[in-house]
Amino acid sequence: MTSLAGWNFTKFAEGIRALGISGPPVSGILPGAQHGTDELMTNFASVNFLDLQRREDVMDVLVDATRQYGLGSGGSRIVQGVTPPHLDMEETVAAYLGKEAAISFATGTVANIGFINALANTQSFMPGLAMVNRDTVFVYDRDAHWSLWKAAEGLKFGERLFSFRHNDVESLEEVLKEQQGKRVVVVLESVFSIDGTVAPLHEMVEVCRRYGALSFVDDANGFLVYGPEHRKFAREYEGLRQADFVMVSMKKAVGLEGGLVAGPRDAIQAFELLSGTGSFTAGMSAPAAAGTAYITRLLSEKEPQIVDDYLEKVANFRMKLLDAELPITETETCFSSVIIGDERKCVEVYGAFLEHGIRVPPYLYPAARRGQAVLRIIVNAAHTEEQMDHLVEVATKLRAQGLF
Ligand SMILES: Cc1ncc(COP(=O)(O)O)c(C=O)c1O
Structure with missing residues (x-):
């Protein structure tokens, strides 16, 4: 049998397990505004933000x-x-x-x-x-x-x-x-x-x-x-x-x-x-x-309005985040991130959102610059006002608790 002695896999695997991100999150539905198997989370992670596959x-x-x-x-x-x-x-x-x-x-x-x-x-x-x-x-x-x-x-x-x-x-x-x-x-x-x-x-x-x-x-x-x-x-x-x-x-x-x-x-x-x-x-x-x-x-x-409507939604969503004084990145695109900085802290804040039924994924080095980890928030064309408001409410609460 091949021995893994001398390789660092076990220690590394323990390290990511300790972070709580040892495997990909599993979902049993089409990727989009929600995510999960039995209990659905509100999902701000999907990059297929126009939700077209569902049509x-x-x-x-x-x-x-x-x-x-x-x-x-x-x-x-x-x-x-x-x-x-x-x-x-x-x-x-x-x-x-x-x-x-x-x-x-x-x-x-x-x-x-x-x-x-x-x-x-x-x-x-x-x-x-x-x-x-x-x-x-x-x-x-x-x-x-x-x-x-x-x-x-x-x-x-x-x-x-x-x-x-x-x-x-x-x-x-x-x-x-x-x-x-x-x-x-x-x-x-x-x-x-x-x-x-x-x-x-x-x-x-x-x-x-x-x-x-x-x-x-x-x-x-x-x-x-x-x-x-x-x-x-x-x-x-x-x-x-x-x-x-x-x-x-x-x-x-x-x-x-x-x-x-x-x-x-x-x-x-x-x-x-x-x-x-x-x-x-x-x-x-x-x-x-x-x-x-x-x-x-x-x-x-045929329907460029799909994108125009989505971009209007992005603008409204960002307005909600800014009105709540959440520190999001400046440029108005579909990608709004909160810069957390420290990588471990970022994973911790991600976990806190999960406990409230919300997925906002952490992006750590090498996706982000070292020491500049972010939580990336992507609004989906299928998100409801309630789902967006819930995110703002939870983010405001976690911020008031000093989490970020
Ligand atoms: C700027 C940029 N280039 C390339 C890629 C890779 O694309 P794909 O996921 O299709 O491999 C991505 C994916 O997120 C990206 O953001």
């Missing part, structure tokens, strides 16, 4: 596509291929993002890893079919998502990998100035889900252009929510449309699973091989692709 028409699309194409792909996209819904979805989303083409992946993380792999590495498949990228340089927003940093782990910081201060245009420009003459990829994120901040993409993408750098925007959190002129952050999203590449995740507004990178046609085609994640792992499922195409049209053309 009959969306369910029909998912069920029909499952019957026609199945849930399993049968292999990776380059070997087994894709289905008509994949092609439809990639074309629809690329057009929505103002790009020539798109390639889909199983998740946003897999898309990010594939993108960075394609641009960071030298790959030779056979004589005449090679990509030499050993000199490319990456410039990241310091607070970029874990998946992007993970993908760049093999790049030496200070040589091929640099960072700039979060959402700071001047800081980005300083770094780009020093890297002039090199092939540079700037990695940006539109909406940061930990603190709700929005990048000044209109300025950042312009700076990238000026310095001849490629721009890549991870729009996991804003896809299908922000962009139209009458909504907040229209200027920032005009910048996103100018970026060379955009990545989106289907986990958030769409409420399904999948990821996609959109950009110039030849580059997207090259990613079929260069991403690695298009060849060595399963792609997005056909039902998720069909559902994403349907929802993209629903939210951008």
